[in-house]
Each structure stands twice: as C-alpha cells, then as structure tokens.
Amino acid sequence: MAENMIDIYIMGEHHRVPDSLTILQALEYAGYRLIRGVGCRGGFCGACATVYRVVGDYHLKFALACQTKVEPNMQLAMIPYFPAHQPRYRLSELKGTAQEVLDIYPEMLTCYGCNTCTKSCPQEIDVLGYVSAIVRGDIPLAADISFDCIMCGLCVSRCPAELVKHHAALLCRRIYGKFLAPRSEHLKQRIQEIKSGKFNAAIAELKNMPQAELKKLYANRDIEPEE
Amino acid sequence: MAYPSPLNELATRVAETRPDRLNQAFPRLTAEEKDKLLHEYHPDYRADTFSTLRVGPNAGDRTPRELALLLEGESLLKGTNIALDHPDYDCDVLVIGGGGAGCAAALIAEDLGAKVLVATKLRLGDANTMMAQGGIQAADKENDSPAIHYLDVLGGGHFANIPELVETLVTDAPEAIQWLEELGVMFDKNPDGSMKTIHGGGTSRKRMHTARDYTGAEIMRTLRDEVKSRPQITVLEFSPAVELLTDSTGATTGAVLLNLNLSGNAFSRDYHYTVVRAKTVIIATGGSGRLHYQGFPTSNHYGATGDGLVLAYRAGARLAFIDTMQYHPTGVAYPQQIIGQLVTEKVRSLGAQLLNIDGQQFIYPLETRDVVASAIIRECQQGKGVVTPGNISGVWLDTPMIEILRGPGTVKKELPAMVRQFARFGIELDKEPILVYPTLHYQNGGVAIDPDCRTNVPFLFVAGEASGGVHGRNRLMGNSLLDVIVFGRRAGAAAAQNARARGSNLELTLKHLEKWDQELQKQRIAPATKSPLILPDYTKKEA
Numbered sequence: 001m002a003e004n005m006i007d008i009y010i011m012g013e014h015h016r017v018p019d020s021l022t023i024l025q026a027l028e029y030a031g032y033r034l035i036r037g038v039g040c041r042g043g044f045c046g047a048c049a050t051v052y053r054v055v056g057d058y059h060l061k062f063a064l065a066c067q068t069k070v071e072p073n074m075q076l077a078m079i080p081y082f083p084a085h086q087p088r089y090r091l092s093e094l095k096g097t098a099q100e101v102l103d104i105y106p107e108m109l110t111c112y113g114c115n116t117c118t119k120s121c122p123q124e125i126d127v128l129g130y131v132s133a134i135v136r137g138d139i140p141l142a143a144d145i146s147f148d149c150i151m152c153g154l155c156v157s158r159c160p161a162e163l164v165k166h167h168a169a170l171l172c173r174r175i176y177g178k179f180l181a182p183r184s185e186h187l188k189q190r191i192q193e194i195k196s197g198k199f200n201a202a203i204a205e206l207k208n209m210p211q212a213e214l215k216k217l218y219a220n221r222d223i224e225p226e227e
Numbered sequence: 228m229a230y231p232s233p234l235n236e237l238a239t240r241v242a243e244t245r246p247d248r249l250n251q252a253f254p255r256l257t258a259e260e261k262d263k264l265l266h267e268y269h270p271d272y273r274a275d276t277f278s279t280l281r282v283g284p285n286a287g288d289r290t291p292r293e294l295a296l297l298l299e300g301e302s303l304l305k306g307t308n309i310a311l312d313h314p315d316y317d318c319d320v321l322v323i324g325g326g327g328a329g330c331a332a333a334l335i336a337e338d339l340g341a342k343v344l345v346a347t348k349l350r351l352g353d354a355n356t357m358m359a360q361g362g363i364q365a366a367d368k369e370n371d372s373p374a375i376h377y378l379d380v381l382g383g384g385h386f387a388n389i390p391e392l393v394e395t396l397v398t399d400a401p402e403a404i405q406w407l408e409e410l411g412v413m414f415d416k417n418p419d420g421s422m423k424t425i426h427g428g429g430t431s432r433k434r435m436h437t438a439r440d441y442t443g444a445e446i447m448r449t450l451r452d453e454v455k456s457r458p459q460i461t462v463l464e465f466s467p468a469v470e471l472l473t474d475s476t477g478a479t480t481g482a483v484l485l486n487l488n489l490s491g492n493a494f495s496r497d498y499h500y501t502v503v504r505a506k507t508v509i510i511a512t513g514g515s516g517r518l519h520y521q522g523f524p525t526s527n528h529y530g531a532t533g534d535g536l537v538l539a540y541r542a543g544a545r546l547a548f549i550d551t552m553q554y555h556p557t558g559v560a561y562p563q564q565i566i567g568q569l570v571t572e573k574v575r576s577l578g579a580q581l582l583n584i585d586g587q588q589f590i591y592p593l594e595t596r597d598v599v600a601s602a603i604i605r606e607c608q609q610g611k612g613v614v615t616p617g618n619i620s621g622v623w624l625d626t627p628m629i630e631i632l633r634g635p636g637t638v639k640k641e642l643p644a645m646v647r648q649f650a651r652f653g654i655e656l657d658k659e660p661i662l663v664y665p666t667l668h669y670q671n672g673g674v675a676i677d678p679d680c681r682t683n684v685p686f687l688f689v690a691g692e693a694s695g696g697v698h699g700r701n702r703l704m705g706n707s708l709l710d711v712i713v714f715g716r717r718a719g720a721a722a723a724q725n726a727r728a729r730g731s732n733l734e735l736t737l738k739h740l741e742k743w744d745q746e747l748q749k750q751r752i753a754p755a756t757k758s759p760l761i762l763p764d765y766t767k768k769e770a
Contacts, residue, residue, distance in 0.1 A: 022564045028765040035465065035487050035762070040528045042568045043648055044444050047353055067651055088456050091411055119509060123559035123647065143413060147439060148643055150432040151448060163412065170452055177449070181413065182420030190367040190401045199398070202374035206381075207390045219258055223431045225620025226578075 001145045006072040023065035023076060024048055036080035043067045045154030054078045057130035062120045081151045083162050098137035105168040109136050110161045116164060117155035123148050127155050131165055134172060135195025142169060229653030237613055239662045244586035249631065253588040263596050268601040270365035270367045271551050276521045282746045284545040291520040294533060294549065298540050300758030301470045302740050305583050307485060311472065311735040314504040315539025316461070318344040319726035323483055323535065326354025327708065328691025329511035330450035330609055331715030332722065346484050347762065348467035348530045352451035353512050355528045356364065356711055359443025359671055360571035360644060361427060362435035364401035364705035368424060371432040373397040380706060383429040383595050384699020392697040396706065396713055397676040403712040404436060412449050413438055425576050427704035429595040435705045440571055440644045443708055460602045466501060467506060467534060467761050471508065471542045474734035479542065481505040494622055504733055507686045508717045508725035514670035514692040517763045523667040524567025534759035535693035539674045542739050544682045547695040548672025553702055556599035558666025562652040562663030567666040570645065572704045574586040574624060577641060579625060580631040582623040583611035600665040604770045619766035620719050621662035622640050669707060671698050680718035686725060690718035
C-alpha cells in the first residue's frame with residue numbers, strides 16, 4: 001500500500017512523513033533517535049507529552065506523541081522535561097487529613113478556575129474538578145477524578161496560577177489508599193495465617209510431589225466459577 | 228464505525244453470531260491437546276530462530292538469535308580508558324533499574340539503613356511495571372490459599388518453575404499487597420474493604436487485585452513518589468549501566484554508568500561515564516521485548532532491551548530459561564499506529580471471546596497465555612484470520628460481549644485506559660469488536676536467583692523480569708507485578724544486609740572483561756555487535 005506522505009515541521013525543520021504515523025513514530029522516521037520524550041509508547045507513562053500548532057492556526061495543542069497521529073502542516077516541539085515543584089513528604093508521618101494536602105501544596109488555594117488545565121489534559125481528566133475537590137477538602141473525590149492521571153505535567157505547563165496539580169493529586173490518592181479506604185480484613189487474616197505456618201504443610205506436600213501426580217492434581221483442580 | 232469497509236463487513240459477522248455465543252462456552256483443552264498446540268504453533272518451538280551460546284556460563288544453551296548476539300557481544304568499554312580509582316559515587320546498595328523491582332528494592336534497603344543509589348536508563352518509573360494493566364495476584368480470599376496459588380503458578384509454567392521461588396512468591400504475596408496499601412496504592416475494593424478480585428488466564432481462584440486498568444501505573448507512581456521522598460536514596464536518571472565492576476575474586480563492586488544526557492549529542496565530543504562503587508549491586512533492569520524476537524511487535528517499554536542480562540552474563544552470572552519468551556495473545560493488530568500494544572487479559576476475564584474470520588470461537592479465552600497465543604497463530608496460519616489494511620493477520624476480540632454479559636457501561640467503567648486508547652482512533656470498544664494478534668510481552672527467563680535474589684556472582688542480586696526461574700516456561704497474568712514487589716523487596720533486604728557485612732575496602736576493576744575476551748578468542752568468536760543495546764533504533768523505520 002502506497003504511503004500517503006504529508007508535510008510536517010519538527011523544531012521548525014521541514015520533513016515529509018507517512019500520514020499513518022504517530023507523532024513519536026514521525027520523529028523517528030525523520031531521523032531523531034529519542035532519549036528524552038519517549039517512554040512506554042503506550043499512553044501510560046506521560047513521558048512523551050508534546051505541544052504543537054498547525055500552520056495558520058494560533059492555538060497551541062497538546063498531546064501524547066505516542067498516541068496521536070500526525071496531521072498536515074503540524075509544527076512539532078518536544079518537551080523533554082517540564083520542571084515541576086515536588087515537595088518532599090513522608091506519607092508514613094502524615095495523618096491523612098485534607099488539611100495536610102493544602103499544607104504541602106498551599107498554592108492550590110490560588111486556583112481561579114480558568115479551566116485551562118482540563119483543556120490541556122491528554123487523558124481528558126476533569127482537572128479543575130479535582131483541584132476544586134482538593135480546595136473543598138474532598139480527598140476521596142480528588143483521588144477518584146484524578147485516578148487516570150499519567151503525570152505528564154501538561155496541566156502544569158499551562159496553569160496561569162502555576163499549580164502543580166498532578167503531584168497534589170498523587171498525594172490525595174496516596175492518602176486515600178493508606179488512610180481513608182476501608183481496610184481488608186481478609187488480607188490481615190491471611191497474613192496472620194501465613195505467619196503462623198498454616199499453609200506450610202500443604203505447600204511442602206506440593207513441593208515434594210512427583211511431577212506426574214502434580215500434573216494430575218492440576219488437571220483436576222476445581223475452578224471458581226465466573227459468577 | 229471507524230473500520231474500513233472490508234473490516235466493517237467482517238465485524239458485522241461477529242455481531243450476527245453474538246446471540247448464539249452468549250451461552251456458548253468453548254470447551255477447555257486437555258493437557259495433551261495443549262501440548263500439541265504449543266509444539267505446532269508457539270514461537271518458542273521455531274528452532275530456526277534460535278542460536279546456541281558458545282561462551283559464558285550458559286555455553287551450549289539455546290536462546291533467541293537476537294539475544295545471543297548481544298550476550299556474545301563486545302563491551303562498550305572496550306578500548307576506553309576509564310579511571311576507576313576515584314569513583315563518582317559511593318553507596319551500600321546500587322540498584323540498576325528504576326521500575327517496580329528497583330524501586331521496591333531501594334525502599335526496603337533504605338528502610339534497613341543502607342545508603343542507596345538508583346541508576347535508571349530513562350526517567351525513574353519508566354518501565355514495564357508502569358504498563359501492567361490487568362492486576363496483581365495474591366491468595367488472600369477465604370476460598371483461596373498460597374498452596375492453591377502455588378499449583379496454578381506451576382501448572383501455568385509447565386511444571387518447570389523453581390519450586391523454592393514459587394513458594395516464596397505465593398507466601399510473600401499477601402504481605403506485598405499490604406505493603407503497597409501502606410504506601411497508599413488504591414486497590415479496587417468493596418464498601419466493606421474486601422478486595423475486588425477477578426480471574427486471570429490460568430487462575431483457579433479469583434485472586435487478581437486491580438486498580439481499575441491502571442494497576443501497574445498506580446503501583447509504579449506510588450513507588451516512585453515514595454523513592455523521591457527519601458533523602459537517603461540518590462536517583463540518577465538517564466544513566467544506564469554499561470558494565471559491572473568486579474574485584475580480583477570476581478565479586479561485584481559497583482558499575483560503570485553511561486550519562487545519556489551528556490553522551491553522543493552534537494555538543495559533546497565524548498561519552499561520559501559515571502563510576503559507582505557499591506558494596507552490593509541489584510540488577511532490576513526488566514525484560515527484553517524491544518529486541519523484537521522473531522520480528523514480533525512488542526508490548527514492552529522503550530527501554531526493555533535486556534541490558535541486565537548482558538551485564539550479569541559477562542560478569543559470570545548463570546542465566547536460566549532463556550529459551551522461552553512470552554507472547555501475549557492479545558496485542559493490538561489494528562489500528563496500525565498502536566500495533567503490538569497490549570489489550571489486557573482483563574478484557575477476556577470480563578467475558579470477551581476470541582473469534583476467527585467467521586465469527587466463531589476457536590479457544591477457551593482464559594487458557595494460559597501461551598496456549599491462547601498458539602491458537603491465534605494457528606487460526607491466522609490456516610487462513611482463518613482477518614487481514615488488516617496493514618497486511619497483518621489478526622482475530623477478533625469481541626468486547627461488546629462484555630456489555631451484554633455484565634451490563635451496559637461495564638466496558639467504560641472497567642477498562643477506561645483501553646476505551647481511551649481505541650477512541651483516539653475512532654473505535655468504540657463497547658460497540659465494536661477489536662483485532663488482536665500475539666505480541667512479544669515477557670522474558671520468562673533471566674539471571675538465575677535463589678529466594679533472596681542472590682546470583683552465583685558474590686554480592687550481585689537480581690530481581691524482577693531480569694531474573695529467571697519463578698515463572699518456569701510461561702507466566703500467568705498478575706504474577707509479574709507480584710514478582711517485582713516480592714523479589715524486589717527481598718533483593719533490597721538481602722543486599723542491605725550483605726552490604727553491612729562487607730568491608731568498605733573495595734577493589735574496582737574490569738578484570739572480568741579480560742577473561743571474557745580470552746574466552747571469545749579461544750572460541751574464535753569475533754563479536755558481531757557491541758552490547759548492551761541500551762536503546763532500540765527506530766530511525767527511518769516504523770516502530
């Protein structure tokens with residue numbers, strides 16, 4: 001199948017690339033051997049956050065380079081690293097209150113609700129929604145809304161109030177996971193049972209079993225039904 | 228519909244057979260049937276794609292050609308003259324690799340008072356761990372037990388696994404989950420606090436713990452945040468290790484790192500190396516999917532080039548199970564931009580069926596991964612696959628079935644990452660089936676370790692995907708996230724303890740390289756390449 005070639009501009013330099021490529025693949029096609037600005041190549045790590053424009057349009061657009069196809073007359077720039085403030089804290093020394101999030105990230109209170117963050121999020125997260133939840137002290141909601149964040153930092157790059165939202169959201173999720181989510185009784189109990197040696201004999205028996213017998217046991221094991 | 232019309236027409240066949248398939252359970256295969264299928268169609272059995280190693284502790288063993296080339300490669304440091312007597316860094320524990328295993332190891336070592344240095348090729352946390360969607364196994368429910376988990380792991384691994392490693396994996400598992408919870412990982416739970424758990428391929432109990440379909444990302448970003456919060460842990464990013472350091476007895480004493488930021492760009496004339504003196508070294512460099520064995524696409528992270536195996540092997544560490552790789556049955560086959568990326572097994576756990584071009588099932592969807600992958604390859608080779616515009620074959624994965632079985636909205640709720648990924652290319656998972664083909668996913672083998680992650684090289688530890696033995700010849704879903712946490716923690720503890728017992732008068736040499744060169748010469752081998760690879764080269768090629 002003949003490739004349909006299009007014109008793009010990388011760091012201002014003209015290149016012709018097949019239109020089927022993602023931005024990341026186009027950079028490589030153009031000859032860039034990437035070190036920064038590339039990671040999982042699957043939309044999970046946020047390393048390839050990129051900013052672009054299309055010739056003739058003044059708008060800045062945001063994307064993950066690994067997840068977005070090139071389009072004609074794209075003007076691309078990689079953001080190899082966007083500096084974002086990250087205070088040090090020890091979760092184990094916190095109590096898990098909403099106030100602590102604001103103590104560690106006091107600038108969250110300066111949000112004036114312009115919603116630029118939400119518009120710049122390649123994950124389509126309601127960023128302003130979770131920032132508001134943080135300001136209101138609703139940690140479970142902030143944790144829930146921000147859950148799909150891949151921490152690319154594009155929201156920070158565009159925020160006129162310079163909030164480091166993605167790090168604050170991570171703190172919320174960690175506080176929720178450690179302090180606010182209900183604990184699993186069955187997990188605690190199982191750890192106790194293992195420590196008391198309850199399963200030692202059963203495992204030792206399997207370890208010492210001749211392979212033929214093990215295979216038979218495996219083939220005939222009962223399987224928990226789906227529903 | 229975002230499919231071009233030929234595919235669109237074939238997709239309607241899938242919709243037509245859906246009512247019939249609703250209550251149709253495809254029978255599970257017998258042990259003999261599975262065995263036959265694997266031998267006929269699994270890539271591990273394609274003899275022409277393997278080489279036999281000629282030097283090193285595994286001489287005589289077979290491994291994929293691409294890996295053999297690197298294992299028998301020439302050191303990047305050959306011909307360079309690096310001063311080793313004034314190391315740039317000094318630490319108790321050097322962790323090479325900043326993924327799940329490396330971060331877990333660093334945290335536990337720091338807990339035990341060790342001065343830790345983490346050297347990582349890309350950013351901290353840029354690793355396969357980040358991409359694990361499906362879940363993490365642990366036998367913590369009432370109807371389950373570590374013994375039942377043990378049997379599942381062994382059966383999945385074709386009974387080749389090292390029993391002691393499996394025992395460690397399953398008995399440490401619940402504590403690993405609790406440790407993650409303490410660090411703030413948000414697992415999916417019921418209102419009473421009990422874990423929501425689901426099946427994975429080859430599990431006999433629902434023991435897959437999830438964090439939506441971002442399980443690995445949730446674990447990784449939490450570990451990364453915790454590592455960054457500890458001043459006793461130094462992190463060097465963009466600093467892959469290119470060679471271990473040893474003393475005259477062959478014991479590890481540190482590593483040479485390459486500074487990627489300063490090396491090989493237009494503004495720097497030379498390669499910049501960093502010398503680290505360390506009492507103990509943990510290799511946690513992950514897998515090697517980016518070597519694209521047999522030309523397969525891969526679900527792996529950009530950095531997964533098997534560097535740790537090369538480093539360890541040249542220093543004399545024995546490898547295990549390096550003739551077996553895992554091909555995840557469901558990699559994306561269309562759209563072309565995301566070929567090889569993972570379609571999590573959770574999709575099949577939730578009820579999606581695998582169908583050939585006629586819209587018919589051909590395999591029970593939750594057989595172990597190697598069996599499902601083989602069945603898909605068989606369908607495609609027998610002309611029952613769907614040929615995409617990119618001219619590759621795939622089979623259907625009927626995702627709309629999930630909505631019928633589990634209620635409308637389930638797909639969006641349970642698979643947000645996937646929904647987003649396909650929506651970017653106009654495909655609606657809850658309404659349209661998707662096309663899949665096996666993708667190179669996991670390195671079943673690696674450096675041989677004991678339950679404390681020790682190797683046969685003194686003071687060298689290995690954890691996570693770079694190690695081999697726990698999964699035998701095939702890994703079950705949810706056991707790699709478990710592996711990186713369980714053995715990462717153990718490696719951190721063992722390395723910290725061993726560092727404490729070791730004096731600080733370390734000798735830093737590259738003598739093992741001289742020995743390596745002599746062996747190559749003796750076998751009359753002229754290395755065909757330099758290694759480790761560090762990063763794949765996709766310039767002027769499509770990924």
